[in-house]
Amino acid sequence: MLLINAGELDLQDAPVGCEPEDWMRFDKEITDAGVVVASESLADLVTATRVEVANDGKRTVTDGPFAETREVLGGFYVIDVPDLDVALDWAAKCPGSRGGGSVIVRPIADF
Amino acid sequence: MDQVEAVFREERGRLLAALARRFGDLDLAEEVTSEAIETALLRWPVDGVPANPGGWLMTTARRRAVDRLRRDQVYAAKLAILQIEAERPAPQAAGDELPDERLQLFFTCAHPALAPEDRGALTLRCLAGLTTPEVARAFLVPTATMAKRIVRAKKKIREARIPFRVPDAAELPERLPGVLQVIYSVFTEGYAASAGPYLQRLDLAEDAVRLARILHRLLPAEREVTGLLALMLLIHARRDARSGPDGGIVLLEDQDRGHWDDELIAEGRDLVVRALTGGVAGPYAVQAAINAVHDEAADFAGTDWPQIVALYDVLLELDPSPVVALNRAAAVAMRDGAEAGLALLDTLADDPRLRDYHPYALARADLLERLGRLPEATEAYERALALAGSEPERAQARDRLARMRAY
Numbered sequence: 214m215l216l217i218n219a220g221e222l223d224l225q226d227a228p229v230g231c232e233p234e235d236w237m238r239f240d241k242e243i244t245d246a247g248v249v250v251a252s253e254s255l256a257d258l259v260t261a262t263r264v265e266v267a268n269d270g271k272r273t274v275t276d277g278p279f280a281e282t283r284e285v286l287g288g289f290y291v292i293d294v295p296d297l298d299v300a301l302d303w304a305a306k307c308p309g310s311r312g313g314g315s316v317i318v319r320p321i322a323d324f
Numbered sequence: 325m326d327q328v329e330a331v332f333r334e335e336r337g338r339l340l341a342a343l344a345r346r347f348g349d350l351d352l353a354e355e356v357t358s359e360a361i362e363t364a365l366l367r368w369p370v371d372g373v374p375a376n377p378g379g380w381l382m383t384t385a386r387r388r389a390v391d392r393l394r395r396d397q398v399y400a401a402k403l404a405i406l407q408i409e410a411e412r413p414a415p416q417a418a419g420d421e422l423p424d425e426r427l428q429l430f431f432t433c434a435h436p437a438l439a440p441e442d443r444g445a446l447t448l449r450c451l452a453g454l455t456t457p458e459v460a461r462a463f464l465v466p467t468a469t470m471a472k473r474i475v476r477a478k479k480k481i482r483e484a485r486i487p488f489r490v491p492d493a494a495e496l497p498e499r500l501p502g503v504l505q506v507i508y509s510v511f512t513e514g515y516a517a518s519a520g521p522y523l524q525r526l527d528l529a530e531d532a533v534r535l536a537r538i539l540h541r542l543l544p545a546e547r548e549v550t551g552l553l554a555l556m557l558l559i560h561a562r563r564d565a566r567s568g569p570d571g572g573i574v575l576l577e578d579q580d581r582g583h584w585d586d587e588l589i590a591e592g593r594d595l596v597v598r599a600l601t602g603g604v605a606g607p608y609a610v611q612a613a614i615n616a617v618h619d620e621a622a623d624f625a626g627t628d629w630p631q632i633v634a635l636y637d638v639l640l641e642l643d644p645s646p647v648v649a650l651n652r653a654a655a656v657a658m659r660d661g662a663e664a665g666l667a668l669l670d671t672l673a674d675d676p677r678l679r680d681y682h683p684y685a686l687a688r689a690d691l692l693e694r695l696g697r698l699p700e701a702t703e704a705y706e707r708a709l710a711l712a713g714s715e716p717e718r719a720q721a722r723d724r725l726a727r728m729r730a731y
Contacts, residue, residue, distance in 0.1 A: 296487035297437055320484050 215300070216317040217309035219287040235308040243290065243303060254288040287314075291321070332361050333453035337538070339381050340450055341429040343389070345488040350432075350450070350478045352389060360385035426451060427542045428488040434503040435486045442477040443506045449474060451538065452531045462510070462528055464519055496546075504552050504608065507535045511556050516714070523567050523716040529560055547599045551609030554595035558615035561588035573720045577624040589619045610639045629659035646675040647683075654687050662694040682711040689724065702728045 243249055265273045287309065294300050297318070304316040336357055343353035360381045374380040433446040441463070448454045448462055460470035480486065491499040514529030536553040543549045565579035596616045599609035614635045621627040636652035649672055657665020669688050678684040689704030705728060709721035 296485045296489075297435075298487050298489070298491075301437070318484075322483075 214319045214321055215290040215292065215304050215307060216286060216319060217288045217290075217307060218315045218317065219285045219309065239306060239308055242306065243292065248292040248294050248303070250291040250293050252288070252290040255286060258285055332364075335378065335381060336361060336453045337426055337429070337451050338378070338424055339385060341424075341426040341488075342382065343385055344432070344450075345425050345428050346386075347389065348482075348485075348488065350481055352392065354450075356385040356388040356392065359388045424542060426538060427490050430503050430539060430542075431490055431499060432481060432486055432488050434499075434506045435481075436499075436502060437484060437486055438477055438480060442473055443502070444510055445470060445474055446477050447506050447535065448510065448531060452535055454531065462513070462525075462531075500543075500546065500548065503539065504548060507532050507539065508552060508556075508608075510535070511559075515559060516717075518713040521715045522571060523573055523714055524563060526563060529556075529563065532556060533560060547602065548606040548608050550595050551599035551606055551612050554592045554599055554612035555608050555615060557588045557592035557595065558612055558619050561585040561592065561619060567716070571716055573716050576618065581623065584619065592616065592619070605638070605642075607639060607643045610635055610642065614639070627658070629655060633659050646672055646677045647681070650678065650681075650684055650687060657691055662691045666691040666695065680711055682708060682713060682717060685711055686721070693724075693728070698728060698731055 240252070243252075261277060263275045263277045265275075267273065290303075290307075292300065292303060294303070297320075300318045304310055304318050307316050310316040339360065340350075340353050340357045343357060344350050347353055363384055364377075364381060368374070429450055430447070433450055434443045438446070445459050445463060448459045449456065454462065456471050456474060457467045459474070460467040463470065465473075511529055511532035514525045514527070514532060516523065517525050533553075533556050536549070536556055540549050540553045561584050562576075562579065564585070565581065565583040566574055568574050592612065593616050596609065596612045599605065599612060605613075614632055617628050617631050617635070632655045633652065636648065636655055640648050640652055650669070653665050653668035653672070656668055666688070669684070669691065672678055672684070685704055685708035689701050689708055692698075692701035692704055702725065705721055705724045709718060709725065712718040712721050
């Protein structure tokens with residue numbers, strides 16, 4: 214799984230330094246390679262809602278999290294590739310890894 | 325590791341590499357490698373050494389792996405593949421040797437996805453054949469801590485699927501420096517221990533030389549590998565002259581050059597020529613050249629300082645790090661005098677990477693003393709004493725402070 218963290222955001226909360234064309238080009242390339250299992254781009258952070266259930270079962274719902282945290286999950290790809298090196302190559306091609314952003318590669322657990 | 329086991333050190337690495345690539349599982353490969361070697365130690369003295377020892381070990385290890393996987397449900401799919409593998413005769417390569425698959429293992433152990441401190445540990449264990457307690461001693465941590473780290477690193481290789489493969493030509497320039505860095509950091513810890521009673525830890529330095537020799541055999545055309553081996557041999561050649569009878573530090577200027585290892589110097593010099601030939605030289609080749617110039621001087625006074633400074637100028641272009649700048653300043657001090665060297669050191673004073681670096685404090689103290697600026701020199705020697713790692717380094721700083729009081 215490639216977790217795409219936005220880097221610096223401009224005033225519209227869009228990542229700085231990558232154009233929509235870059236994303237479209239990358240998405241076409243990775244899709245054409247036939248490795249994509251699932252992918253989503255997440256809606257704006259202002260739409261995020263946090264849910265916590267305390268030990269007594271009491272549910273707390275809060276607005277957030279806010280972009281004060283340096284890493285904001287902006288989207289993900291689940292890809293099926295043979296090994297970590299291939300996954301790292303895709304992560305490096307992803308526009309989200311540039312402009313101060315980062316892509317975290319997480320293997321999916323086998324059960 | 326006992327004496328007999330030591331004979332198998334080289335064989336162990338080759339066997340482990342071949343099995344790790346085949347199973348994609350370092351733990352399984354390690355277990356059956358150990359079992360095959362234990363079996364050999366029991367059987368060979370009785371039955372005689374087989375005609376193809378490597379093949380015998382490989383076949384034995386593969387059969388052990390199949391036995392083990394039969395008992396383990398999780399590996400059912402792997403078992404099917406291994407069944408076929410185990411039926412096959414062992415490879416009959418030239419000279420009755422297994423194909424050498426250790427190169428993959430070098431790149432796996434030094435993979436950037438592993439924590440930097442784990443890369444050296446895994447390399448020493450898998451490729452230099454050290455046991456976990458030996459690796460723990462190498463890094464000056466308790467055995468239990470090292471065992472945990474090795475388990476964690478192996479788990480990451482397995483679960484993140486770090487591949488056992490040699491990077492292709494396009495990736496190699498990006499990946500090879502990581503492998504070289506792992507070997508060189510083992511060597512530097514052996515050359516100047518970061519802690520403990522001794523200045524040098526020759527066992528570690530020897531392990532690093534052994535690893536570099538293996539890598540050089542596997543990648544003979546890679547000039548930085550050649551350069552790294554040359555650099556280490558040319559430094560290691562001075563090992564017997566660097567410590568006094570009391571274990572104290574003997575500086576280059578005071579070393580008895582008759583105690584240098586001429587054989588290693590000759591080998592290192594041949595390698596330097598190869599590392600410098602055929603295009604722009606890399607940082608290891610240039611550092612090797614600097615050490616070749618030192619080793620070629622009949623005595624300290626005969627050192628070709630202009631040549632050494634010129635080589636540091638080249639090195640600084642390739643590797644503009646504060647440590648290189650510090651070494652260059654020391655060479656300039658020898659060529660142009662202490663004043664010039666100190667002026668260069670002062671330009672580096674604010675670099676955070678040198679603030680707690682013992683060699684910087686010591687070099688500065690030395691130049692201040694030579695210039696007769698004794699109060700400042702005393703202060704700098706006190707700083708060097710505070711930053712010293714090993715006992716001989718502390719003793720050296722204390723001697724200098726005593727000398728300051730005697731002026």
